[in-house]
Structure formats: structure tokens, C-alpha cells
Amino acid sequence: xxxxxxxxxxxxxxxxxxxxxxxxxxxxxxxxxxxxxxxxxxxxxxxxxxxxxxxxxxxxxxxxxxxxxxxxxxxxxxxxxxxxxxxxxxxxxxxxxxxxxxxxxxxxxxxxxxxxxxxxxxxxxxxxxxxxxxxxxxx
Numbered sequence: 001x002x003x004x005x006x007x008x009x010x011x012x013x014x015x016x017x018x019x020x021x022x023x024x025x026x027x028x029x030x031x032x033x034x035x036x037x038x039x040x041x042x043x044x045x046x047x048x049x050x051x052x053x054x055x056x057x058x059x060x061x062x063x064x065x066x067x068x069x070x071x072x073x074x075x076x077x078x079x080x081x082x083x084x085x086x087x088x089x090x091x092x093x094x095x096x097x098x099x100x101x102x103x104x105x106x107x108x109x110x111x112x113x114x115x116x117x118x119x120x121x122x123x124x125x126x127x128x129x130x131x132x133x134x135x136x137x138x139x
Contacts, residue, residue, distance in 0.1 A: 015048065015131045024109075027123040030116035034068075038124055039075065040109040046132055049109070051101040053094070053127040054085070058113065058120050061091035067115040070122075074103050075110035090122070105133060 028036040043049055054072070062068035070090035073082045084101045087093045090113050095101075103109055113122045 013133055013135045015133050017129060018047070018132045019130045021128065021130055024126040024128070025123070026111075027121055028113075030113065030118055030120040030122060032118050034114060034116045034118060036113045036116055036120065036122040038111045038122075040126075042076070042108045043103055043105055045105045048105055048131050048133060049101075049103040050129040050131060051095075051103065051109070051126055052129060053096050054101075054111075055095075055125045056087075056090060056093045056111070056113075056123065058091045058116065058122045060117065060120060062116055062120070068113065069115065070111065070113050072101065073110040073112065074101075075108045078110055078112065090116070 024040055026038040026040065028038045030036040056070055058068075068088070068090050070087050070093060071078075071083055072085040072095075074084050075082065084103075085095055087095075109126065111124045113120075116122065
């Protein structure tokens, strides 16, 4: 892997791989409306995330042919323009590093399941890289 060099010119920015933190894990229970939502804390303003792998699991799994779905947002806003991934297979779904999701500083990862049977426990595990944005100071 080639890492970027520090920005040493008058303007611009670069990013530097800092860490592979432990996986983020969380669960939510679908309410009477069939919606379960997991909101992770906002990303520090000095960093960004590259999500390499995301695995979801629901118990009980939604019935085959149901309208159940999962959407992944770059939050905190959950508008259609903020959708970064999704699946019509929310019961067990895996996304991988061939199409990583980049989340910008101060945003947050929000995962939402819809049309789930009420009481369904929906879980997500997220493996990601932590990158630091370095802004050139200029001379």
C-alpha cells in the first residue's frame, strides 16, 4: 500500500492512514412502525472514515419477498441524497472493500432498517480505516 505524503505546498490537503480501529458494533429493535435505526457518534473534525466492510444481521429474519430494506446514510441527515449504500436483503447482508464508503469529518454513520417485523433485533458490524486530513499551512 502506498501512503500519501504530507502536503508541503502552498495550498491543498492530503490524507494519512492513522489506524484500523476495532469494529463498530450496534443493534436496534424495530418499533411498531417496522423501523430500526442505529446512529454512530459523529466523526471527529480532523478525521474521515473509509468503511471497508459492513455486515448486518436481523433476528428474526424478514420473510422472503417482504419489502424489508436497509439504507446506510452519511448522517446526521437521512435524506435520499445522503444515502451511501443499501440492500433489499437486510436480514443478512455484507458489503466489502471493493466499493468503500467514505464518511467526511463531522458527519456520522447512520444505518436504518425499514419494513421489519416489530420487535426484530437488527445488528450491524462495521470495519473501517481511520484517516487524518492534513491541510497545508502555506508559506
